[in-house]
Structures are given as structure tokens and as C-alpha cells.
Amino acid sequence: MPKSSKTALDRRSFLRGSLVAAPAVLAAKPAEAREYGGDGGPWEPNAARPPTVAPVPSNQFFTDDERRFVTAAVDRLIPPDEEWPGAADLGVPDFLDDQLAGSFGRGDRWYMQGPWPKGTDTQGYQSRFAPAGLYRRAIAAIDDHCRSAFDGQRFAELSAEQQDDVLKGLDEETIELEGVSAKTFFDLFLQNTIEGFFGDPVHGGNRDMIAWKMIGFPGARYDNRPYVSRHNERLDLEPVSVAGMTAASIRGRKE
Template sequence: MSKKTLPGITRRQILTFSAASAVLGAAKAANAVSLKGTPTWSPFDSSPPPQIETDGWVFFNDAEAAALEAIVDRLIPADNLSIGGKEAGCAVFIDRQMVGFYGTYERLYMQGPFQPGTPEQGDQSPLVPQQRYRIGLAALEEYTQKNFKKSFKDLSGDQQDEVLSGLESGKIDLNASSFKNPIDSTLFFAIVLKNTMEGFFADPIYGGNRNMVSWKMLGFPGARYDYREYIGKHNQKLDLEPLSISGGDAWKVSKS
């Protein structure tokens, strides 16, 4: 049988028509409907962020919070580009995460066996984030009191940097038998660093990135769902005001 195409119709068009017909047929069979206009929806309908009704600390006590704020301010110090980690709300972000499912690793398998693994296998600790912070901050207090006769928050900036570098490298051993609250130093430093960065760049709805400071610094437009009017604007500086997931006036679709 001849496989000639119809005059004026290319093989690519025939394939396109066939694909479109298949999709339409499947949609009809499934009683599919097409949406017209802008569907109405609310952010986090199925997975809302923790609703915190207080401006205070919800997991950390005052001493823990003070130490954590000092840590995040050394990990992200203020400079000519942005405010520091404390003012940006990184410690608040971590505090809020501790009372959510992340704080207990609720969505992870945590029944063991817990055995030392290879670097490729990742974290093998039985400690959940709540325990890592509570134990780690207590061990840090023990260490600085023993070696500096002060709490971490009262050390000079250079001393704080020295301690944090020691935790990161493992040179400072918070797992020593002399500590009442032993914890692997590198494990403790790693989670604090990771969560601090998350708090600095996450949506402000979670407590950090106050006033969207990091997004403004980077020029990130935030949680905008409609970029249609900008698609053709290549290599142009748009200077879009960033938006949180919680919404804003710019979420409204113009009727043009």
C-alpha cells in the first residue's frame, strides 16, 4: 500500500494530528474537562505550614535561643549586601521547624538499625532534629563554659568563629565522655548550618527571610505563578518586587 501523504500536508503535521486526536480521545473517555480562566485556589490547602500564634519561642528556651541567634549571626554575618542571620529570622525559622513534622522526622523511617555508614549513605544517626538541637546546644554551653568561662553568645566574634570552625572540622569533640550531653560535633554543626541557610532563603511564611531580604538581594521574584507578560522580555532587568506564598496584590490576574 502506498504511504504517500496528502498534497500540502507534511509527515510532521500528520503525526501532530494523530497525537492530538489520541489526547482528545483519551480526554473524552475520561470525561475530562478543560479549565477556562483562572482557577481559584488557596496556598497550602493540603499541607499548611505550622500555625504559630505567638511571637515568642515555641521550642527553644531563652538560653538556647540566645545561643542559636549568636550562631546564625556568625554563619551569616551582616554586610553591605544584607542583614545578618539573626535579624533575618533564621533562628525563628529553625524554632518553628522544630515543632513541625521536620523536628521529629515524622515522615522518615526512624526504626533502625542505626549503624555507621559510608559518606554516600548519608546521615545514619538515630537523633531527630529536636534532639540534635537540645543536646547540641547544651553540649556547646558545657564546652564554652569549660574553656572560656562564658556562654557562646558572650564570646567575641573571633572566639565564636573559632568554636564554630572547630565544630565543623571535628576538632572540638562534643562527644567526649566528660560531657553530660554528648553529640557528634560535625553532625550538630551540619544541621545548624543547613537549617540556617534554609531559614535565610525560605519563604517568609515559615518565619525566616524576614521582609524577603535574601530574595531582594538576589533579585528573586518569589512565589509568582503567572509570568506570561514577561516571557518575551529577554535579557531585561525586571525589578519585580518579590512575593511570599501568602500572596499579594500582584497575584491578581489583569483582565487584558
């Protein structure tokens, strides 16, 4: 059945709202941006040194089983529909892989010493594990839970409805994981998925800037003054990444 314009608008509105609501709802620390680097030379006026583009697919951190879990799970958090692709097709697993393989995954800038009493909702990330360790332990524990609850099937092998039930159980803490907090992992995973879906394509997600096109975001344009007074008007501008590239030029760099 063709998708109605109302349904399409609802999805756009929901995902727009998630950009505003997510920071207030999720207490987990967001993924840090990639460290941009140019040609390494000294600064010179009028010399542009755009950031490098994340490798896609990077395959630096996830095992095959972990990638299967992540690919299935991000598509339940931001699923595809008849008009727009979901998180997996937009490269969110590659974004997560790249982030977890680097300083964010190691928690290089975090205080990671004990003690580790249970924190309050306002205290943010309180796990004794850096993000990479949290992901690795949680994914293994979730697959163990699924094998026990669903006749030996891993999360990626479940139906969409069963996967939704598992993710809901993690969020609501009706599922307990061995050795790791289900809620802590779910909050971090959801926030990182949103970041990968809507972030600049140089980080590995938001492939071809489709998420920006979906919500009408023009990207990191140098000068928006001509459009400031044009209220309630769809501009249909080609998005531009922080590297000063369009979707076509980013594709060319990766190929």
C-alpha cells in the same frame, strides 16, 4: 567606611552560590515545608485558600539559652553587613523554632530505629536523634565546651572571632561534643539556616523577603513569561510569596 559596590556584589554572588552549592555539599536532610492549610472546606474552582503564616516569634521549642545560641550562631553563618541584615534579623531563629516544634523536629517521616553504625558521606542523616533532640543535645554540649575553653562563657557570650573558631571546629571535627556528633549537627544547622534565610516568608524566616530582594529573586509569581527573554537585565520586581502576598501584606497579617 562606605561599602564598595564590589564587596556588595561579592556578598550577593556568595549567597547566590550557596543556594546551588549547599544541596551538593550538605548531606543532612532538609527541613520539611510547613503543612499549608486554608479554611478547611472542600475544594471549589476559582476559590483561593492561601496558606497560613508561621507565628513570629513562635517561641515553641527553644529555651532562652538555646535561642541565644541560635541567634548568635546564625549571624556568624550569614552575618549582616553595611547593606544587608544577617540571618538573625531576617527571622531564621523563628524559622528554626517553628520547624523543630513540629513534624520535622520529631522526625515523624524518618526511619529512626537502630542499629546506628557510622554512615558514609553519601548516606545522609544517620543520627539516632531526631532533629529536635540533636539540636537540644548539641547546643548544650557546645555551651559546655565553651564554658570549659573560654573561662565559663557560653557560645553567645564569646567574641565574633571566637564564635567563628568554635563553628569551624564543629565543621572540621576538631571539637568533640559529649554524646552527639559535632559534624552531624553543624551540617544540619548550616543547611537549616540557609533554608530559613532564603525560604518563603510564610515559614517564619526571610522577613520582608529581604533575602529574595538581595539576590533579585521575584518569588512565587504566577506568570514569568513576559521576562523569559530579558537576559542580563535587572527587573526589580516586588517579590511575591507562595501565599500570593507581598512583603507589606505579610507584615499586615503578623501585626
